[in-house]
Amino acid sequence: xxxxxxxxxxxxxxxxxxxxxxxxxxxxxxxxxxxxxxxxxxxxxxxxxxxxxxxxxxxxxxxxxxxxxxxxxxxxxxxxxxxxxxxxxxxxxxxxxxxxxxxxxxxxxxxxxxxxxxxxxxxxxxxxxxxxxxxxxxxxxxxxxxxxxxxxxxxxxxxxxxxxxxxxxxxxxxxxxxxxxxxxxxxxxxxxxxxxxxxxxxxxxxxxxxxxxxxxxxxxxxxxxxxxxxxxxxxxxxxxxxxxxxxxxxxxxxxxxxxxxxxxxxxxxxxxxxxxxxxxxxxxxxxxxxxxxxxxxxxxxxxxxxxxxxxxxxxxxxxxxxxxxxxxxxxxxxxxxxxxxxxxxxxxxxxxxxxxxxxxxxxx
Amino acid sequence: xxxxxxxxxxxxxxxxxxxxxxxxxxxxxxxxxxxxxxxxxxxxxxxxxxxxxxxxxxxxxxxxxxxxxxxxxxxxxxxxxxxxxxxxxxxxxxxxxxxxxxxxxxxxxxxxxxxxxxxxxxxxxxxxxxxxxxxxxxxxxxxxxxxxxxxxxxxxxxxxxxxxxxxxxxxxxxxxxxxxxxxxxxxxxxxxxxxxxxxxxxxxxxxxxxxxxxxxxxxxxxxxxxxxxxxxxxxxxxxxxxxxxxxxxxxxxxxxxxxxxxxxxxxxxxxxxxxxxxxxxxxxxxxxxxxxxxxxxxxxxxxxxxxxxxxxxxxxxxxxxxxxxxxxxxxxxxxxxxxxxxxxxxxxxxxxxxxxxxxxxxxxxxxxxxxxxxxxxxxxxxxxxxxxxxxxxxxxxxxxxxxxxxxxxxx
Numbered sequence: 039x040x041x042x043x044x045x046x047x048x049x050x051x052x053x054x055x056x057x058x059x060x061x062x063x064x065x066x067x068x069x070x071x072x073x074x075x076x077x078x079x080x081x082x083x084x085x086x087x088x089x090x091x092x093x094x095x096x097x098x099x100x101x102x103x104x105x106x107x108x109x110x111x112x113x114x115x116x117x118x119x120x121x122x123x124x125x126x127x128x129x130x131x132x133x134x135x136x137x138x139x140x141x142x143x144x145x146x147x148x149x150x151x152x153x154x155x156x157x158x159x160x161x162x163x164x165x166x167x168x169x170x171x172x173x174x175x176x177x178x179x180x181x182x183x184x185x186x187x188x189x190x191x192x193x194x195x196x197x198x199x200x201x202x203x204x205x206x207x208x209x210x211x212x213x214x215x216x217x218x219x220x221x222x223x224x225x226x227x228x229x230x231x232x233x234x235x236x237x238x239x240x241x242x243x244x245x246x247x248x249x250x251x252x253x254x255x256x257x258x259x260x261x262x263x264x265x266x267x268x269x270x271x272x273x274x275x276x277x278x279x280x281x282x283x284x285x286x287x288x289x290x291x292x293x294x295x296x297x298x299x300x301x302x303x304x305x306x307x308x309x310x311x312x313x314x315x316x317x318x319x320x321x322x323x324x325x326x327x328x329x330x331x332x333x334x335x336x337x338x339x340x341x342x343x344x345x346x347x348x349x350x351x352x353x354x355x356x357x358x359x360x361x362x363x364x365x366x367x368x369x370x371x372x373x374x375x376x377x378x379x380x381x382x383x384x385x386x387x388x389x390x391x392x393x394x395x396x397x398x399x400x401x402x
Numbered sequence: 403x404x405x406x407x408x409x410x411x412x413x414x415x416x417x418x419x420x421x422x423x424x425x426x427x428x429x430x431x432x433x434x435x436x437x438x439x440x441x442x443x444x445x446x447x448x449x450x451x452x453x454x455x456x457x458x459x460x461x462x463x464x465x466x467x468x469x470x471x472x473x474x475x476x477x478x479x480x481x482x483x484x485x486x487x488x489x490x491x492x493x494x495x496x497x498x499x500x501x502x503x504x505x506x507x508x509x510x511x512x513x514x515x516x517x518x519x520x521x522x523x524x525x526x527x528x529x530x531x532x533x534x535x536x537x538x539x540x541x542x543x544x545x546x547x548x549x550x551x552x553x554x555x556x557x558x559x560x561x562x563x564x565x566x567x568x569x570x571x572x573x574x575x576x577x578x579x580x581x582x583x584x585x586x587x588x589x590x591x592x593x594x595x596x597x598x599x600x601x602x603x604x605x606x607x608x609x610x611x612x613x614x615x616x617x618x619x620x621x622x623x624x625x626x627x628x629x630x631x632x633x634x635x636x637x638x639x640x641x642x643x644x645x646x647x648x649x650x651x652x653x654x655x656x657x658x659x660x661x662x663x664x665x666x667x668x669x670x671x672x673x674x675x676x677x678x679x680x681x682x683x684x685x686x687x688x689x690x691x692x693x694x695x696x697x698x699x700x701x702x703x704x705x706x707x708x709x710x711x712x713x714x715x716x717x718x719x720x721x722x723x724x725x726x727x728x729x730x731x732x733x734x735x736x737x738x739x740x741x742x743x744x745x746x747x748x749x750x751x752x753x754x755x756x757x758x759x760x761x762x763x764x765x766x767x768x769x770x771x772x773x774x775x776x777x778x779x780x781x782x783x784x785x786x787x788x789x790x791x792x793x794x795x796x797x798x799x800x801x802x803x804x805x806x807x808x809x810x811x812x813x
Contacts, residue, residue, distance in 0.1 A: 061586040127508070256760060283718055
């Protein structure tokens with residue numbers, strides 16, 4: 039094989055394409071012993087689960103919030119706790135919580151104290167507001183209009199009491215995303231960047247850094263066309279067509295969609311991943327044009343709080359946020375939350391008609 | 403703050419407000435790390451973040467950084483303003499595939515941390531939204547050595563770009579009574595099979611797998627993955643009568659009616675005397691009653707998976723939920739698992755042939771046509787694939803199709 043012919047030292051290590059780690063060795067011994075043989079579970083207190091196996095074995099889980107963006111030392115500290123209280127095993131949930139398992143009830147309270155002393159809130163179980171699924175933002179991403187970690191920290195400071203208690207009608211899953219790709223995903227309530235202007239085009243660099251045909255092809259509404267600027271080939275955007283999605287920016291960094299003022303924050307509600315009761319659902323836009331206001335994003339946090347307070351007041355047991363709205367209707371949702379419904383909340387994109395009210399069902 | 407030695411830190415006035423409040427502060431975490439180690443790359447990244455908070459703009463751009471023989475797994479990040487933040491000139495991420503279910507032994511995790519402290523910034527994210535252990539902040543010159551050491555310990559890189567991506571699964575049979583198949587084991591086998599497609603971009607766009615043990619779908623597979631593998635059962639819900647009586651005794655009949663029976667989406671539950679009766683023929687396996695009464699009710703014994711295909715996020719056509727391709731498949735023997743892999747392999751092949759650049763399989767099926775897709779991968783049409791039959795008359799049936807074959811075979 040003709041590889042690197044420069045003077046780089048010959049590589050002796052042979053890569054093993056091993057794929058994902060095999061899980062067996064990483065499971066807690068009680069988990070391994072009772073694999074697939076669990077009978078039921080209870081929640082002795084917020085943040086603690088008790089699983090009982092058909093064998094009679096019991097396994098307690100303590101769940102705690104983390105910063106997600108962590109350091110070697112923070113994770114080492116969690117490992118220390120796992121060695122001390124959880125037989126040298128730990129796991130993470132997909133919402134960045136850390137979980138410790140132990141068959142020994144006497145370990146649970148000391149572990150909770152140790153976690154809380156090091157700043158990790160214990161909670162996120164049952165009918166709580168769970169930790170927020172989120173992505174990178176300004177810390178590491180190449181296309182973000184905001185910072186996910188800061189928005190999340192600000193929101194969870196506000197929602198802390200709902201994380202460590204189980205007082206909501208049903209579980210609440212939150213996410214944040216720093217662009218309209220929405221890497222944070224669908225959620226009961228999501229904060230997603232909303233661009234409000236077409237991309238500014240950096241003609242000076244475009245033809246040097248972008249493959250123009252694939253940038254044109256990336257646009258979902260055919261708004262990008264080839265053009266010539268100052269004698270150099272470049273691209274233009276038909277502003278009437280552009281839907282400010284930012285897809286072109288991922289293909290071509292010269293399509294500068296991010297803007298310190300015009301990239302705003304929007305709030306979406308009613309997404310549901312579970313099949314319990316109603317089918318899984320996409321979330322819906324209920325507020326847009328909020329300022330992208332670091333370091334604490336108070337306007338965003340306030341709207342999130344208002345929505346969750348209204349749901350907490352009005353939701354019945356087991357109703358997810360979207361199911362609460364299904365029952366009371368969107369009209370009352372906007373009334374209860376004090377949010378204005380506007381013309382841009384009427385869909386005009388693909389399959390828009392399916393979201394119209396094709397009935398005489400109206401709440402007065 | 404006063405007792406801490408800040409000589410390794412630059413001022414970060416725009417971030418300091420994020421050190422207040424009860425939720426764990428990543429800013430404090432980063433600062434503590436920089437205070438202790440003086441890691442310059444971590445400091446550079448924090449300083450550039452502080453600047454982003456001032457200007458409300460991001461300053462990372464991509465490039466090409468990789469390891470020998472792979473085309474994916476390292477996310478390159480170069481500062482766009484290295485003259486301002488030379489310590490953050492390079493800040494690449496290595497995506498490491500964890501074990502399914504994100505289970506770790508402290509021994510194995512500490513090994514990763516030691517390698518990362520030696521070669522990288524010491525910053526990491528647990529975990530990325532796709533399910534990677536993300537080691538954030540390494541210079542190109544250290545990437546290969548860091549990977550070799552991790553790989554020798556048994557770790558491999560995950561996907562990025564137009565690859566099969568790292569998978570995600572729920573906690574599964576390791577701890578959950580509702581797991582209807584071995585999410586961790588099937589995840590491990592499927593992703594191991596597709597390892598070449600994880601490491602070398604050769605697809606139209608990303609392809610994601612998520613594995614949930616039951617329809618509660620704790621890995622968000624229907625919303626977030628091209629291939630959603632969800633546990634289910636096809637016989638009757640199992641009832642522990644004594645536990646059911648204890649539940650009703652404790653919670654009362656009102657609770658049973660208002661929170662279990664009337665919440666069943668298909669009215670499969672009813673009250674007879676003081677007992678709850680289940681009509682399993684009407685049950686759609688939504689999990690609600692089992693969630694409310696985990697001790698009294700559990701999924702049936704004849705278990706397997708439902709496969710949904712085509713889920714994806716917002717960009718560019720709007721969010722798409724996966725839809726049913728296979729309503730039930732057993733997932734116990736090696737043959738069962740091989741059957742799933744073989745079927746998905748055919749789907750990926752079809753998509754590779756037909757997909758446009760940056761088109762996920764769900765978009766591709768919608769553009770090319772479900773009939774064409776089913777024919778190509780060898781799946782029979784099944785009524786479980788639809789919410790309801792089509793409501794418009796505009797289709798072109800094949801001339802040799804006999805629409806009346808099988809008519810009158812009512813049960």
